[in-house]
Amino acid sequence: MERKISIEEQLGRDGYLVSTTVGYSMWPMLKNRRDRVIIRSYGEGEAPKQNDLILYRRRDGKHVLHRALWVDESCCITRGDNTYYLEEVKHKQILGKVTEFYRKDRHHTVNSGFYKAYVWVWRILFPLRALLHGLKIGFHKLLSLAKRAAKKILKK
Amino acid sequence: MRIDKDFTIQKVGVSFVAVPVGETSKNFHGMIRLNETGAFLWNKMKEADQTEDSLVAVLLEEYDVDEATARADVQKLVKALKDGKVL
Secondary structure: OOOOOOHHHHHHHHOEEEEEOOOOOOOOOOOOOOOEEEEEOOOOOOOOOOOOEEEEEOOOOOEEEEEEEEEOOOEEEEEOOOOOOOEEEEHHHEEEEEEEEEEOOEEEEOOOHHHHHHHHHHHHOHHHHHHHHHHHHHHHHHHHHHHHHHHHHHHO | OOOOOOEEEEEEOOEEEEEEOOOHHHHOOOOEEEOHHHHHHHHHHHHOOOOHHHHHHHHHHHOOOOHHHHHHHHHHHHHHHHHOOOO
């Protein structure tokens, strides 16, 4: 077997990378350790576009796959489909973009109508999703406070 | 010899790429590039337990190669998979 090479080296050598997705930040599109993505480098003169699913390297060295929501000449603002925080990513941090993916064994491309519809609907639903997420967090915090208060009362 | 770890193979252009999924992906990080013959033999090793001779036999059935070439290809792949701790 060839020696191990880094993600950057693989993209530089063949222009593509195939990887299993790890984590929950891109649910429901991609599931942890089940689905796979094919990532390709941006071509000469090609720049990231809005809604591209980009692979980038954070300053701490971690590789992240999130969606570019807004793009300008020098950076993108990204967010995972299942996260609620924004991240600023410089273009020089970006290693490539997803062009195809497998959900279980079913192949999809990012040019398909189905995928584009998913992206559009999921983004439109963000305010409602964020509200529900906030309510869920609030509920759990209240529940935790109530449990602690109950424990204190019972101790007395 | 059998590949009992959880991998899937995807075709990318003319190449085939094996990546780990599920529990295997927790300990094996990366992708394995295979040519068409390698992918063919990989699938055979996923389907059933194989020996070097059985892999050579299926290669000879499937491809128009001589036995020496087939055996060399099988040995090369098996060594690579053992070195990479796939087998």
